[in-house]
Amino acid sequence: MVTSIPLSSGTRMPQLGLGVYLVTDVAVCESSVKSALDSGYRLIDTAAIYRNERAVGRGIRSSGVPREEIFLTTKLWPSDYAYDKARAAIGGALERLDCGPLDLLLLHQPVGDVKGAWRAMEDAVDQGVVRAIGVSNFAVPDLERLLPAARIPPAVDQVELHPHWQQPDLLPFLAQHAIVPEAWYPLGHGSAKLLSEPAVVGAAASHGKSAVQVILRWHVQRGFVAIPKSTDPAHIAANIDVFDFELSPAEMAGIDALGKDRPMFRLPRWMMAATMPLARPRPLG
Numbered sequence: 539m540v541t542s543i544p545l546s547s548g549t550r551m552p553q554l555g556l557g558v559y560l561v562t563d564v565a566v567c568e569s570s571v572k573s574a575l576d577s578g579y580r581l582i583d584t585a586a587i588y589r590n591e592r593a594v595g596r597g598i599r600s601s602g603v604p605r606e607e608i609f610l611t612t613k614l615w616p617s618d619y620a621y622d623k624a625r626a627a628i629g630g631a632l633e634r635l636d637c638g639p640l641d642l643l644l645l646h647q648p649v650g651d652v653k654g655a656w657r658a659m660e661d662a663v664d665q666g667v668v669r670a671i672g673v674s675n676f677a678v679p680d681l682e683r684l685l686p687a688a689r690i691p692p693a694v695d696q697v698e699l700h701p702h703w704q705q706p707d708l709l710p711f712l713a714q715h716a717i718v719p720e721a722w723y724p725l726g727h728g729s730a731k732l733l734s735e736p737a738v739v740g741a742a743a744s745h746g747k748s749a750v751q752v753i754l755r756w757h758v759q760r761g762f763v764a765i766p767k768s769t770d771p772a773h774i775a776a777n778i779d780v781f782d783f784e785l786s787p788a789e790m791a792g793i794d795a796l797g798k799d800r801p802m803f804r805l806p807r808w809m810m811a812a813t814m815p816l817a818r819p820r821p822l823g
């Protein structure tokens with residue numbers, strides 16, 4: 539049974555879900571979402587910029603799983619950040635997904651008119667079309683700028699987070715502000731270096747689990763939400779099979795000790811800004 543975590547919005551979020559970044563083939567995206575829901579997932583993470591919201595919506599609708607059991611997240615890209623553009627973009631996401639109110643809507647990057655977009659997201663909560671709002675890739679200074687202007691505080695910050703990059707500055711700030719850390723690159727993007735760490739491999743052997751499962755279990759026990767991506771039905775099923783064992787305090791400490799001081803991926807702000815006009819989501823499928 540997948541555990542869930544309370545959000546400051548008053549709702550709860552499953553601690554493990556499916557991410558669909560780079561899954562741009564319509565049929566593959568739809569079948570991956572369906573396969574995840576069949577395997578017991580109840581959290582799906584997409585974004586306008588992934589250009590697969592229509593396929594995600596179709597996967598959800600064809601799964602037979604009641605919509606109210608599913609926690610659906612999408613994200614707004616900075617090209618849609620001014621208030622009016624964000625309002626229109628939220629309408630566009632709702633139309634493409636066609637699954638009713640969103641469970642979580644995130645600002646994808648901390649650039650552009652963040653405060654204008656945030657007001658549009660707060661209004662969407664008031665209107666009942668979005669249940670919780672949050673951010674992605676926001677560092678402490680980005681949150682320090684947003685928080686004083688926010689009528690509704692962010693419930694989640696989705697950031698790169700895995701045993702090799704444990705966000706030493708950000709995590710204490712998130713805890714202080716009741717913002718749930720959600721891990722992108724939870725498996726370090728499938729990093730062979732991470733998956734072959736002795737602390738991970740050792741724990742995997744003692745529990746009869748894979749290295750991937752041990753890392754996902756570490757995320758759960760640290761109180762994070764993790765959204766591993768896979769299009770392989772066997773991987774999808776294996777990745778959620780992490781709720782029948784527990785890492786010991788020593789095993790957790792061994793993995794905690796792998797923390798390094800650098801992320802694997804960093805998109806410079808000038809590049810985020812440069813990609814903004816190019817990145818308007820197009821309909822897919």
Ligand SMILES: NC(=O)c1ccc[n+]([C@@H]2O[C@H](COP(=O)([O-])OP(=O)(O)OC[C@H]3O[C@@H](n4cnc5c(N)ncnc54)[C@H](OP(=O)(O)O)[C@@H]3O)[C@@H](O)[C@H]2O)c1
Pocket residue numbers: 556557558559560583584646674675696697721722723724725726727728750765766767768769770772773774776777
């Ligand atoms: N907010 C942001 O800016 C941002 C940025 C990046 C990502 N994300 C979100 O985070 C999600 C996950 O990130 P990610 O996809 O880049 O990295 P990831 O989940 O850390 O790693 C995905 C890689 O691991 C492989 N994998 C998954 N399960 C496996 C298993 N059981 N055994 C072996 N290999 C396995 C996948 O290959 P197979 O498909 O072959 O299984 C894929 O190559 C994205 O889909 C997206 O939703 C958000």
